[in-house]
Amino acid sequence: MPDSAELSTEPAKAAVQVLISDSNDLNASDKWQRASVHGCEIYCYGQPLQKKCRGEAAPGLIGQLYRDLGGQCVQALTGHYALIIDDRRSGTCHLFSDRFVTHRLYYQSVSSGLIVADSLQALRGAATEPLALSRQAVVNYLYHHMIPSPRTVYEGVYCLEPAQRVSWCQGTLSSETWWQPAFDQQASQSEQQLADELFVLMQDVVADYCIKDKTGCFLSGGLDSSSLAGLVSQSIPSPDVFSIGFPVARYDEIDYARTAVEHFGLNGHEHCMTPEDVVAALPQVVGSMDQPFGNSSVIPTYFCAQLARSQGVNRLIAGDGGDELFAGNQRYATQLQLDRWRQRLRPLIGTLDLTLLRSPLPDTPALLGKAKSFVRQLKMTVPENVQYYNFLNLLDRKAIFSASVVKGVDLFEPDRQCQQLYDALPDASPLDRLLYLDWKHTLADNDLVKVSSMCRLAGVDVVYPMLDDRLVDFSLRVPAGIKLTRGNLRHLYKRAMDGFLPNKIIHKTKHGFGLPFGLWTKDQPKLQKLAYEAIDSLQRYDLFEKTFIDEAIHRHKSGHASYYGELVWVLMVLALWLDRNY
Template sequence: MCGIAGIFHLETAKPVDPDRVRRMIDVMPHRGPDGAGVWTAPGVGLGHRRLSIIDLAGGAQPMANPDESLIVTFNGEIYNFAEIRAELEERGHRFRSHSDTEVILHAYRQWGEDCVHRFNGMFAFALFDKGTQSLWLVRDRLGVKPLYYARVSDGSLIFGSELKVLLAHPLLRREPDPSAIEDYLALGYVPDDACIVAGVRKLGAGEHLRLVRGRGMPEPRRYWDVSFADRSTAKPAALMEELTALMRDAVRSRMVADVPLGAFLSGGVDSSSVVALMAEASPRAVKTCTIGFDVPSLDETRHADHVARRFATDHRTRLVSPDDFGLLDTLVAHFDEPFADASALPTYRVCELAREEVTVALSGDGADEAFAGYRRHLFQHRGDAARRLVPDTVRKPLFGALGSLYPKADWAPRWLRAKTTFQQLGMSGAEAYAHAVGVTPPEMRRRLYSEGFARQVGGHRAEDRIVRAMENAPARDPLDRAQYADIRIWLPGDILTKTDRMSMAVGLEAREPLLDYRLVEFAARLPVGQRIHGNSGKYLMKRAMEAYLPQDILYRDKMGFVTPISHWFRGPLAGEAEAVAHRSALAQSGWFDAGTMARVVDDHKAGRADHGRLLWQLLVLDRSLTRLFG
């Protein structure tokens, strides 16, 4: 796990100043505390920050082959590098190190761009081919590792693992993109097809970009996508056996490291499954860690303790207060772009705890997206069943009217808050799901925007990308389409961004075995009934793990990291809410309607509405924009 950066002149092989590349990598020491390297040649410069995981002595980067015709800077891990290396050695290749980085160079020499199909891992890398005067940028299938890039005025393309790397280049213009602010307010994060800094792009999950000097700037191409179009016809018992084998192999392949290794353990199905399979594969006690809260309703430590005792792990727990908003500026500095998922706070704390004893930690990320584990998947599944029963000519006007008339009762018990349900039943399945995964609905955004800012946003609507993804998904069922949108948009934009930035903030490598692409492809072929059964999501996965985990772990209600942000803005952050509405840089920007912002604060403080998430979004946005644009 590392950080990469570079400069490539697209038209003319102008000299690249090594100090400029060095300044780019120097802004992310957290991603590579164990070393740094810069390599330059006419028209190209590559930089690297290293967190040593495999081949501690011989894996320094940027790495070249013996004649320096190929040079790579690489962030991530290739988990099957030993198998690829063995095949290459049979074909006559000779290696000078034991690193997975060198495998990339030899695999490219053997198979060209097709080598990426052989890699099982998390990665973002840039490979310069001197013979073709080309730079090849590649990102892993699911988007675990990030890669930003932009063109600048001297005719070069600059790239890096974080936005701050590009901002360190003096020719990058710092202007906010209004469309990205619309995306952020709608979704709570800036998705991979957008960036808060105008002109900056992110290479998408499963994409690669070949830049050949003198041929201009092409568009990225996708080399992998998940398909829900096929269905397995295997019996449930055979599916369980195959799933267990895939999970076991995914976990074991991610336990290869030359540094201390452990796991996050929340006590939920996903992390508990990973720990169970690690314990099965390890001759020593697995190191596990859990963050608990001093509020009983938010605390999961007893479930984590249960799993830790079952597998005799070397377990550590630390209680923290959910009132950890003092981390806000630290989070803003590491995310660069505004990021409003408040679970980043406890994620930072659990990474911090893990890093005290290990350098690599396995997580349970990805199973909810792959196996339909979110409550919204169940609601979407049921909602689409209802849509099929009631003709559109009746359903849309009936539920649309009910949604308009029913009061928004934030204060009421969950079963009385039917307004959103009625509204979504009046929409198409894709529109309903786009609203379900959002944070601030379109009507609130329209009220917030000033007339001038609304004109800048134009016809752009954040939800449209989700609707398009679902409508164009390689899928058979509405649930397929929802999961496809999650894997393409939500997973890399929110979940994996959070894990990458928070783990890297403390110099920790996080690995996601449940996002092994073979597992994701297997899950996409499952019949719907093996994903959702009754009220249970991740049905087949839970059945398969019954051999390892107790029922009260497998079938308890999902919690996840929770932070009491609504309470904060009625208590310790009440002054921050007032400042955002009246005295902040955001309030002075002219983008938002001052009266609407003031009413949002007043209604929340008075308990007339719950605007905690929106106020957190606005506070994070204000801090992020101030940091980025002054």
């Protein structure tokens, strides 16, 4: 940490360029704050708060904290923010992300100094030389359907990871993680006491996010959006809520959203998605993204945010994070059940391997094929199990990518990233380790990017009460066995909301916010033409084998439309993004 002598020295010749996406003019931004304190330039985005009193932490105060605590000043902060401290006297620049990277920062170390930006488009515009496409990022994208930080689509350009401090000093970069969760498996309270505490805490947290005018809510009809909308109605009478429906029954949850609207007296607004919506919005949505992003729910998210804007709402409350804090995804239950089988059958796995997998037995009949698949999964680690049906695990990776890509990348980097995240908390329970894995890949790298980007495109702000540090810290105190019980996802959360949410919503099957793209592309000529022509254009970039491109289209036409539709979407988005940027 710098001492007073370091802060009083002459300014160093550190060239730090800070850019923002709107106009590259910090003074023209209403979201960034800036202050000069003790020879430092402090740039702050979002709403950092003082941890002790939850008062506002303005840039000037942050500068004082930095003077006293150095790089550890972030430990005195809470809230959702991005922070840049350019210490011009010591020639050091520090970049900080919050626990979930609710606002992204990108950086590139160049010969003339450091470039920092809150969008890749702004950084690319300031680059003195063309930014090269990262082929490793393309491999990672096809695996995850997004590009996990710290990599970006550009070589030599990086993104802050959750709870990370990156420091630059005269051309040298270093980093550290300033916070890591500590899960507690021994509850000091009864289950009912924890449920009661959770509900009261939810009330307090949500109320803090209702202080601005023209605030509305995303409303899918699921647990999180419904409970948040209900709690918002305690502070804002009949708040505006926004829902998306689909003309395909298994994708449509609008009936649950209407149940919440009626139950809490909300002012509901709806839009029913059509294939024509996708065709019309896709170029604009893809063009707005900093890098290829293959989560198809980005389209309904945009239409929902756009609907809010059309009703005069300028700030949306999103429910992202609840499933990852309180165990609401079916894969958690599936993997825990598989892990229990793994523990029971551990002495027999070698025998089963020899009998089923190393023998010439066929995969038919179906029962035998399922038995072989079961044994394969028993031999895997938990992260490998989670990705068992990943496209890159079902095909020969060397047959997917071009020879030049295979030669220059690590085809299994994504697998190792998942395993490293799972292994980062060796003392945590298997469930909590899975949650932590999702905090990075599902929240920070995926859902928050999707929602924040689409709200920005629609012209509305977005906040994430479920990721408030108070709720996150509470979730760490909840033992895994109470978060999820056999046959009951989000056990404690549902108990907390019992009597507040309608039973129809509490007991609904986990659905998700998907787009029926795979089905639509089989039946809608315009959408199919757009997708197939885009995918075919990928051959210009020498990234994939032509046989793989042809096979992807063939499997979508003749195979499982929904399953292979996801692959078609991921490839189409990549092609459209490349066509626009290269």
